Amino acid sequence: MTKSPEQLEQELKRRSKAAKLEIWGRVVSFSALILIVAVVVAIIGFVASKGLATFTTNHVNLWDFLSGKNWNPSLTDAHGKPEVGALSMIVGSFLITVLSAIVATPFAIGTAVFMNEISPNRGAKILQPVTELLVGIPSVVYGFIGLSVVVPFTRSVFGGSGFGILSGTCVLFVMILPTVTSMSADALRAVPRYYREASLALGATQWQTIYKVVLRAATPGLMTAVVFGMARAFGEALAVQMVIGNAALMPQSLVDPAATLTSVLTTGIGNTVMGSLQNNALWSLALVLLLMSLVFNLIIRLIGRKGRLQ
Amino acid sequence: MTKRRWLQGLLLTILVALGIFAYQTRQVSQAGGSITAVGSTALQPLVEAAGEQYTADHLGTFINVQGGGTGTGLSQIQEGAVQIGDSDLFAAEQKGIRAKGLVDHRVAVVGITPIVNRKNGITHLTTKQLTAVFTGQVTNWKQVGGKNLPIVLINRAQGSGTRATFEQFGIAGHQAKTAQEQDSSGMVRQIVQTTPGAISYVAFSYVTKAVQAVSLNGVAPTEANVLDNHWKIWSYEHLYTKGQPTGLTKDFIAYVQSPTIQKTLVRQLGYLSPSQMHVTRDVNGQVTPIGGTHS
Amino acid sequence: MNSKVQNKIAIGVLYGIAGLVVLILLALVGYILVSGLPKVSWHFLTTPAKAFLKGGGIGIQLFNSFYLLILAMLISFPIALGAAIYLYEYAKDNWVTNLVRTAIEILSSLPSVVVGLFGFLFFVVKLRLGFSILSGAFALTFFNLPLLTRSIEDSLHTIDDKQREGGLALGLSRWETVTRVILPAAVPSILTGVILSAGRVFGEAAALIYTAGQSAPALNFMDWNPFNISSPLNPMRPAETLAVHIWKINSEGIMPDAKAISSGSSAVLVIAILLFNLAARYLGKRLYKRLTSA
Numbered sequence: 001m002t003k004s005p006e007q008l009e010q011e012l013k014r015r016s017k018a019a020k021l022e023i024w025g026r027v028v029s030f031s032a033l034i035l036i037v038a039v040v041v042a043i044i045g046f047v048a049s050k051g052l053a054t055f056t057t058n059h060v061n062l063w064d065f066l067s068g069k070n071w072n073p074s075l076t077d078a079h080g081k082p083e084v085g086a087l088s089m090i091v092g093s094f095l096i097t098v099l100s101a102i103v104a105t106p107f108a109i110g111t112a113v114f115m116n117e118i119s120p121n122r123g124a125k126i127l128q129p130v131t132e133l134l135v136g137i138p139s140v141v142y143g144f145i146g147l148s149v150v151v152p153f154t155r156s157v158f159g160g161s162g163f164g165i166l167s168g169t170c171v172l173f174v175m176i177l178p179t180v181t182s183m184s185a186d187a188l189r190a191v192p193r194y195y196r197e198a199s200l201a202l203g204a205t206q207w208q209t210i211y212k213v214v215l216r217a218a219t220p221g222l223m224t225a226v227v228f229g230m231a232r233a234f235g236e237a238l239a240v241q242m243v244i245g246n247a248a249l250m251p252q253s254l255v256d257p258a259a260t261l262t263s264v265l266t267t268g269i270g271n272t273v274m275g276s277l278q279n280n281a282l283w284s285l286a287l288v289l290l291l292m293s294l295v296f297n298l299i300i301r302l303i304g305r306k307g308r309l310q
Numbered sequence: 311m312t313k314r315r316w317l318q319g320l321l322l323t324i325l326v327a328l329g330i331f332a333y334q335t336r337q338v339s340q341a342g343g344s345i346t347a348v349g350s351t352a353l354q355p356l357v358e359a360a361g362e363q364y365t366a367d368h369l370g371t372f373i374n375v376q377g378g379g380t381g382t383g384l385s386q387i388q389e390g391a392v393q394i395g396d397s398d399l400f401a402a403e404q405k406g407i408r409a410k411g412l413v414d415h416r417v418a419v420v421g422i423t424p425i426v427n428r429k430n431g432i433t434h435l436t437t438k439q440l441t442a443v444f445t446g447q448v449t450n451w452k453q454v455g456g457k458n459l460p461i462v463l464i465n466r467a468q469g470s471g472t473r474a475t476f477e478q479f480g481i482a483g484h485q486a487k488t489a490q491e492q493d494s495s496g497m498v499r500q501i502v503q504t505t506p507g508a509i510s511y512v513a514f515s516y517v518t519k520a521v522q523a524v525s526l527n528g529v530a531p532t533e534a535n536v537l538d539n540h541w542k543i544w545s546y547e548h549l550y551t552k553g554q555p556t557g558l559t560k561d562f563i564a565y566v567q568s569p570t571i572q573k574t575l576v577r578q579l580g581y582l583s584p585s586q587m588h589v590t591r592d593v594n595g596q597v598t599p600i601g602g603t604h605s
Numbered sequence: 606m607n608s609k610v611q612n613k614i615a616i617g618v619l620y621g622i623a624g625l626v627v628l629i630l631l632a633l634v635g636y637i638l639v640s641g642l643p644k645v646s647w648h649f650l651t652t653p654a655k656a657f658l659k660g661g662g663i664g665i666q667l668f669n670s671f672y673l674l675i676l677a678m679l680i681s682f683p684i685a686l687g688a689a690i691y692l693y694e695y696a697k698d699n700w701v702t703n704l705v706r707t708a709i710e711i712l713s714s715l716p717s718v719v720v721g722l723f724g725f726l727f728f729v730v731k732l733r734l735g736f737s738i739l740s741g742a743f744a745l746t747f748f749n750l751p752l753l754t755r756s757i758e759d760s761l762h763t764i765d766d767k768q769r770e771g772g773l774a775l776g777l778s779r780w781e782t783v784t785r786v787i788l789p790a791a792v793p794s795i796l797t798g799v800i801l802s803a804g805r806v807f808g809e810a811a812a813l814i815y816t817a818g819q820s821a822p823a824l825n826f827m828d829w830n831p832f833n834i835s836s837p838l839n840p841m842r843p844a845e846t847l848a849v850h851i852w853k854i855n856s857e858g859i860m861p862d863a864k865a866i867s868s869g870s871s872a873v874l875v876i877a878i879l880l881f882n883l884a885a886r887y888l889g890k891r892l893y894k895r896l897t898s899a
Contacts, residue, residue: 018778025780026695032687033696033705036750040708043715043747046723074405074468075485110622118619127623130630132882133875135801137637138808138848140855141871145636152504161462161505163490174629181626186759205612237716238811238852246467246491257490262716266811267493269718270351270379271469273388274726276406278469279381286719293711301707332830346735351857355657358820374843376736376818377853378725391730494856496863515859579657580859 044290051287054280060084065284071248071264073278084281086261086288088250093260093292095251096165096240097233100172104180105226107173109215112184117196117210123185131178139175143242146171151243158255163245166254171243172233180229187221188214223303231296235289237262261285343558344372349383349396350471352495352513353547356418356579357396360566363575371558380404380471387412387550393559395550398471400593405469413554415563417572418547418581421514422475423531424524425499429506431457434525437482443509444480446487451507463489464501464510475545476511478595480526511543515580533582539589539597546584546591634875641872644865650873653823654850659862663870665821668837669844670877673738673817674807676840677745682799685750689757694783713751717812720748725815736843741817748812749802756798760791789896796889803885804878810848818843819853847874 003011015023054060060082068085075083115123150170155162191214199209215222245257246267265285272279347357354377361373378386380397384407387395395412398420402409424440426432430451435443439454443461452458465486466473470493477486492498495516502508503520514531517523523531526541535541549563565571572583584590591597652662696702724744734740764787772782788795821844824837831838845853851870854863 018781022778022780025783026691029687029691029695032684033691035684036688036709036754037705039747039750040712042727043712043720043723044708046726047715047719070488072468072488107622107626110619111626114619114623118616119623123623126627129882130627130634132797132800132804133634133879134630135804137633137871137875137878138810138851140810140848140852141637141808141874144855144867144871145633147500148504149636155505161490161507163501163505174633177626177629205608207612207615208608211615231713235716237718241493242497247489248491249488259491262718265716266718267467267491268469269722270377270382270493271467272381273404273406274381274385278405286716289719290711290715293715294707297707297710300710301703333832351853354819354857355859359657362823372822374736374818374822375820376843377857378815382815386730389730496854496856496858 047283047286047290050280050283051290052284054084054277054284058082058277058280060277060281066090069250071259073272073281082277082281084277084284086285088248089259089261089264089285090288092165092244092251092258093234093262093289095258096168096172096244096260097230099165099169099254100176100233101226101230103169103173104177104229108177108180108225108229109184109222111181112188113210113215115181115185116188117206117214128182131182134174134178139236139239140242142171142175143239146239146243154255160255161245161257162255163243163257164253164255165244165251165258168240168244168258168260169254171239172236175236175239176229176233179232180225183225183228184218184222187218187225190221191217220303224300227296227300227303231293234292234296235262237266241266261289265289344374345393345558345562346374346376347394347396347549348376348378348386348392349394350380350398350547351377352398352420352471353396353418356547356575356581357394357549357566359575359579360571361562363571364562364565368561373558373562381469384412384550387552390552393551393555394563397548397550398545399474400546400548401550402593403474411552412550413552415549415551415555415567416546416584417549417563417566418576419536419544419584419587420547420581421531421533421536421541421544422472422480422511423514423517423541423543424476424480424509424511424526425502425517425521426509426524427502427504427506428520428522429457430459430509430522431455432524433522434528436527437480440524440526441481441484444486445484459507462505462508463487464498464505464508465489465491466498466511467491467493471545472511472513476543479542479544480511513580536582537586537588539591544582547581637868637871637875641868641870641875644869645872649869654821654866655860657859659860661860661862661866663847663850663866663873665824666845666847666850666870667873667877668824669738669817669821670807670846670848670874672837673741673745673813673844673846674803676738676742677749677806678799678803680742681746681749681753684746685753685757686795688750688754689761690783692754693758693761694779694787709751709754713755717748717809718814720744721812721815723747724812729816735841736816736818736820737841738817738844739840741813741844741846742840744812744816745806745809748809749806752805753798753802756802757795760794760798761787763794764790789893792893792896793889796885796892800882800885803881807878807881808848808874810846810852813846813849814852817846817849819845819849821845821850847877 055062065084065086067087069087070083070085072083115127146167150167151162154167195213195217196209199213240260241263244263246259246263247257248259251258265282268282354375358375361375365371365373380399383395383397384401384404386392388407401407401412432451442448448454449461451461495512498510498512499516499521502510529535529540531541536544551559555563572585576583589597589599649662651664653665655661721744724740728734728740728743729736768786769782772786825835826837829838830836847870851867854867
């Protein structure tokens with residue numbers, strides 16, 4: 001059976017099964033990505049439209065919002081403007097995030113080093129499962145343990161009511177520890193084996209290898225882990241809300257009640273009417289939160305880029 | 311490969327067949343319809359329990375009760391997205407709500423009392439003292455006759471019905487000082503119970519032996535005192551509908567207001583029934599005695 | 606000698622830190638289990654909750670949690686997998702790709718209450734899905750997608766490029782390389798990501814309060830027809846999950862044994878996550894062996 005040239009040409013031009021599959025796969029995976037982008041755009045657009053309404057519909061001055069210290073959206077101040085100063089909450093959020101990251105970092109990196117460099121066996125057997133287990137504990141439970149253990153402890157040691165940034169930091173420290181630890185471990189794992197071998201072959205001790213070679217090489221990855229943990233701490237709501245006290249005041253000390261953006265947002269959102277100034281002001285807080293995670297993200301990217309250039 | 315295809319096809323066919331079969335044999339009992347009630351978390355247990363009893367008696371109806379907060383309830387009923395909005399407040403008191411189109415159905419009365427930590431050494435205060443405490447004029451319990459302990463204020467979240475009622479009737483319309491805020495009664499009680507020097511306010515049903523309820527101006531926070539308005543800090547619990555209710559919504563609200571629920575569930579959940587009250591109060595706080603029902 | 610002493614001290618300190626972390630984490634889990642386990646019984650696990658009387662259980666909530674988790678995972682995993690494959694294997698490394706990555710990551714640090722409210726206004730009210738498992742599953746998908754996509758992308762990243770080159774050199778198309786070579790090799794680490802995000806989904810409360818709702822109507826466990834309102838499988842019924850239940854009884858619960866129920870539920874949640882992790886790990890190992898014939 002001979003084929004006519006036309007038939008042959010057609011057969012050759014027809015896409016092979018593999019090529020069809022390839023196009024199919026490309027289309028499917030691309031549409032999945034488009035779907036996610038749509039989701040992201042929808043949520044960001046939604047928060048932005050609601051959050052900006054405070055400034056466009058209710059004519060709140062952006063600077064007043066960012067620098068004001070009084071948060072009382074249902075009241076108006078002496079000039080007849082609503083009291084929607086978010087500064088105390090922005091400061092509260094920042095303090096608690098930075099502090100918990102400072103406390104968590106040495107523990108997380110130390111544990112990651114232990115898991116990866118000193119005792120990989122025990123690391124895989126004990127630390128990893130425990131870490132994964134902790135991620136799934138609902139923040140309500142963290143909050144309740146904070147309320148029944150951390151707050152009374154802070155109160156007995158430092159006086160005051162026990163509610164405040166210090167207690168919040170303790171709870172967040174435990175909450176972000178698993179995340180930062182497992183991401184740090186990933187970063188250490190990415191350091192090529194021959195770095196270590198070369199260092200040890202040069203006669204360096206294990207600690208010298210860890211400190212001078214492995215940690216240096218993994219610095220960008222470790223920084224990413226820390227910043228990622230900070231981003232989680234920044235967005236955490238229910239647990240912090242239970243121990244920080246939710247007082248929209250400028251924090252005077254670490255043991256005075258304070259508030260974070262998320263705690264005010266979650267406490268108030270069910271009690272306000274959609275479309276009202278009180279509600280819009282809360283959405284503005286969510287918008288600030290979004291912008292802040294954007295900043296954190298840019299920091300991660302910058303670190304990542306620096307790492308690649310090395 | 312072809313065998314696998316065949317199996318896959320078979321599996322799919324079976325699934326589709328099962329689906330069709332399930333759809334065909336579903337219980338066609340939706341004729342009664344279903345309604346959704348959204349709003350106040352404080353009122354949710356009552357409406358939920360009443361809903362369960364109602365659907366048990368009226369097969370084929372379904373009453374979906376959700377929390378979400380008074381603000382959510384009122385904005386959703388205003389939008390017409392749900393059939394009933396549960397609220398701790400008069401709709402007119404809530405900012406951003408046009409109360410005109412909404413119809414109020416009062417289903418319960420809730421008494422609210424200040425509570426303090428047992429270590430404070432306080433069992434009674436005057437309205438003046440309470441106001442001074444909540445506006446920050448006094449900062450230590452010894453200034454109002456208690457122990458030498460700094461006062462720790464705990465407010466409910468802004469816009470909460472309990473806070474609005476407490477500020478209006480408990481501290482004579484003053485605005486409480488900015489301090490700790492919590493968004494639920496359970497949390498408030500827990501914190502007052504464990505924090506020396508703490509003071510806050512909760513509905514009667516949340517008062518336990520672990521916290522101290524405070525008498526005001528010599529009046530104890532009891533149900534009997536609420537009935538004749540001797541105890542002033544109380545409010546109604548409302549079910550709001552958009553326009554006059556019809557159909558299942560109407561029947562259900564009537565059921566909640568009927569003695570079946572008012573004499574059982576409402577009492578068991580620590581509320582008072584509006585029908586027991588010797589007075590009524592309107593949105594402006596104007597109290598009128600109910601004629602003839604004085605005992 | 607100095608450096609040797611230093612070495613010993615440093616290693617000792619690292620042991621100390623790791624030990625302390627394990628201690629903290631175990632104390633946490635221990636605290637939850639010790640305060641919760643005495644409450645847990647067969648009765649507690651199988652009876653429905655009671656609104657204001659003591660003696661309620663968590664049977665329906667437990668079922669709802671698992672059902673919702675499975676639905677949410679069924680929806681979000683394929684999407685996240687597809688998106689991650691495109692992002693890592695196909696997309697060019699340019700500013701558009703970077704923008705997309707950034708956007709996805711920003712979403713992952715948004716407080717879940719915002720996702721919940723978005724879900725409420727969009728799925729519950731606009732699309733008229735009502736307070737239902739389906740609305741909840743969609744909200745959880747929104748909440749879960751960024752994290753899952755990111756972690757799957759990371760998993761793909763850990764697979765050596767030599768494997769890709771090998772696949773292509775054998776004349777496989779890119780898609781075939783991904784599905785036949787890369788994905789099987791990445792199964793264990795993808796699985797870790799799935800477990801972690803499943804854990805977060807399982808414990809999520811704020812995103813569900815406004816979508817799947819906070820009431821658990823009675824179910825008839827003999828009725829498995831998904832179109833019946835009292836059937837456990839009906840995706841259109843409101844479904845309070847265990848994490849939401851814990852939140853609810855802590856905030857407004859007036860049953861006399863609220864505290865015991867809450868700590869009992871927490872313990873059950875921890876055990877459930879533990880079992881889930883173990884099961885997923887076991888299945889993952891089997892799958893890995895079958896796919897890579899290692």
